[in-house]
Amino acid sequence: DKGNHRHFMLKEIYEQPDAISHTASHYLDLANGKVKLPSKLPFDFKSLNRLTISACGTAYYAGLVAKYWFEKYARLPVEVDVASEFRYREPPMDAGGLALFISQSGETADTLAALRYCKENGQHIASIVNAQESTIARESDIVFPILCGPEISVASTKATTAQLSVLASLAIAAGRQRGHISEAQEFELVDMLAKLPGAITKALGSEEKIDQISHKLSKAKDVLYLGRGSLFPIAMEGALKLKEITYIHAEGYASGELKHGPIALIDETLPVVVVAPSDDLFDKTISNMHEVAARGGKIILITDEAGAKSVGDDVDEIIIVPDAHEFVMPIICAIPVQLLAYYTAVFMGTDVDQPRNLAKSVTVE
Ligand code: M6R
Numbered sequence: 261d262k263g264n265h266r267h268f269m270l271k272e273i274y275e276q277p278d279a280i281s282h283t284a285s286h287y288l289d290l291a292n293g294k295v296k297l298p299s300k301l302p303f304d305f306k307s308l309n310r311l312t313i314s315a316c317g318t319a320y321y322a323g324l325v326a327k328y329w330f331e332k333y334a335r336l337p338v339e340v341d342v343a344s345e346f347r348y349r350e351p352p353m354d355a356g357g358l359a360l361f362i363s364q365s366g367e368t369a370d371t372l373a374a375l376r377y378c379k380e381n382g383q384h385i386a387s388i389v390n391a392q393e394s395t396i397a398r399e400s401d402i403v404f405p406i407l408c409g410p411e412i413s414v415a416s417t418k419a420t421t422a423q424l425s426v427l428a429s430l431a432i433a434a435g436r437q438r439g440h441i442s443e444a445q446e447f448e449l450v451d452m453l454a455k456l457p458g459a460i461t462k463a464l465g466s467e468e469k470i471d472q473i474s475h476k477l478s479k480a481k482d483v484l485y486l487g488r489g490s491l492f493p494i495a496m497e498g499a500l501k502l503k504e505i506t507y508i509h510a511e512g513y514a515s516g517e518l519k520h521g522p523i524a525l526i527d528e529t530l531p532v533v534v535v536a537p538s539d540d541l542f543d544k545t546i547s548n549m550h551e552v553a554a555r556g557g558k559i560i561l562i563t564d565e566a567g568a569k570s571v572g573d574d575v576d577e578i579i580i581v582p583d584a585h586e587f588v589m590p591i592i593c594a595i596p597v598q599l600l601a602y603y604t605a606v607f608m609g610t611d612v613d614q615p616r617n618l619a620k621s622v623t624v625e
Pocket of ligand 1: 316317318319362363364365366367368371414415416417501504620621622
């Protein structure tokens with residue numbers, strides 16, 4: 261049932277504050293400012309040398325965001341790969357490692373095959389899944405449920421942000437066990453996760469502005485998305501969402517890679533969506549935007565208030581997200597890229613919930 265919403269996708273976008281607070285209630289002990297995992301871990305983060313993550317599509321991008329978190333907050337090296345590459349690479353693995361699989365449906369064929377490869381190679385198998393009765397859940401040693409409720413729209417939204425909040429909780433737990441996060445830091449990070457539903461509600465407030473911007477975006481043949489650090493995967497996620505439901509070609513690139521190739525594409529017809537809250541690297545992003553503007557490129561900037569104040573007039577449109585610590589920014593910035601894809605698709609009249617050639621659950625290899 262779509263309720264009052266025109267599409268399941270919009271309904272699910274709007275369910276995110278509730279979905280995330282529901283997920284958080286299973287992973288966080290808010291009264292004490294601690295992570296509380298839903299079940300006992302069959303492995304110890306402290307003795308791990310490496311975490312291997314495999315997934316497909318949006319779930320892969322969630323894994324890429326998690327890499328930044330685990331490496332920064334838990335000092336745990338992470339390898340992330342798309343399952344369809346991982347499974348055929350014959351990657352060497354030390355027995356006793358941890359392999360983590362992320363899947364909304366829990367039935368994605370390549371992700372399942374990657375899981376079985378890791379099992380044969382002596383890994384502990386953990387998965388983050390929404391469908392708890394699924395094959396991936398069944399074949400895992402431990403399941404971290406996403407708990408966002410059924411997701412109907414082919415383009416994933418609430419499962420993505422809920423997956424990210426599970427991954428963020430796990431990264432904090434790993435940081436604690438490995439001695440890189442103090443009790444006080446855990447308290448602060450947990451508080452940031454606890455405040456996410458409110459921040460997401462605020463981010464949803466730019467809907468009208470995004471609707472207007474989408475009219476311009478719908479005229480484009482190609483769109484470039486740029487981001488740095490943990491927002492680079494969100495740039496790729498934005499590009500994927502746009503491709504899936506509008507059929508406009510889009511690419512997500514690391515901002516710093518612009519001058520190594522894609523800058524050649526830039527002219528007045530190429531919108532560039534820059535996902536860049538005002539963090540430590542914001543100056544570098546400003547100079548990337550300057551390079552785009554100098555070549556006539558049209559910039560749509562997703563940033564916070566402070567970022568908006570310091571950009572000058574290189575920028576065509578600004579979408580403001582609420583101020584937050586960089587830890588939770590990838591989750592917050594996922595919202596405007598979802599809305600941008602959604603409104604562009606609605607304006608173009610495509611079949612938003614059931615885009616051509618795509619299936620909700622990809623059980624073929
Ligand atoms: O069910 P899964 O999470 O394993 O699905 C993985 C991808 O097929 C999925 O995320 C796909 O990329 C979505 N349609 C993205 O919106």
